[in-house]
Amino acid sequence: MAMGRPREFDAGSALDQAMEVFWRHGYEGATIAQLTDAMGINPPSLYAAFGNKEGLLKAALDRYSAKRAAWMDEVLAAPSARDVAERMLMGIADTQTDPANPPGCLLVQGGLACGTGSENVPFELAARRALTEDQVRERFIRAKREGDLKETADPVALARYLSAVSVGMGVMASSGVDREALRQVATVSINAIEQQSTNS
Numbered sequence: 001m002a003m004g005r006p007r008e009f010d011a012g013s014a015l016d017q018a019m020e021v022f023w024r025h026g027y028e029g030a031t032i033a034q035l036t037d038a039m040g041i042n043p044p045s046l047y048a049a050f051g052n053k054e055g056l057l058k059a060a061l062d063r064y065s066a067k068r069a070a071w072m073d074e075v076l077a078a079p080s081a082r083d084v085a086e087r088m089l090m091g092i093a094d095t096q097t098d099p100a101n102p103p104g105c106l107l108v109q110g111g112l113a114c115g116t117g118s119e120n121v122p123f124e125l126a127a128r129r130a131l132t133e134d135q136v137r138e139r140f141i142r143a144k145r146e147g148d149l150k151e152t153a154d155p156v157a158l159a160r161y162l163s164a165v166s167v168g169m170g171v172m173a174s175s176g177v178d179r180e181a182l183r184q185v186a187t188v189s190i191n192a193i194e195q196q197s198t199n200s
Helices: 011-029 032-039 043-050 053-076 081-095 120-145 155-174 179-194
Strands: none
Touching: 011 032, 011 053, 032 043, 032 053, 043 053, 053 081, 053 120, 081 120, 081 155, 081 179, 120 155, 155 179
16 A cells, blocks of 8 residues: 655745735735745645644744744833833834835734634634733833833833734735835834933
């Protein structure tokens, strides 16, 4: 009996391609045909490797999150809360309007519209966005402890504010808003964080 052929695709490269399809079309809009075509595999290979479409999305999100983690390390290493906000929001303005990438953010764009059978997808994306908010909150708690933020500053509210702004910028970018407009939003938000700084 002939043995099954081994997987002949580069999983990393294939996931990058799948990630871009989900990013451009969202989970609901991305078809199996689009995904397999972009990945250079057939449907049975997709199901064998990832179980189903949602399994593929989770694998693509893991890859996206790993790349994003390195960027977040740089953001959180900024010397002050104000600088954290600047690195984060200006970085979002630049990367989410970079022609080399689909516009917006996969963690926003991927689950804006999901129907029956896909109810878990928005929660999966929200959970991953919440991890970023958690990281920023912990960094702001440290900033307050170190005297960088005023005694009256609320690190939890500030982190939630930055999270809301970043999601909003992702929606704006996905709808075609240009870099300069996003940088204007970022500047106003950075100034708001700066008002909570002991150096303001």
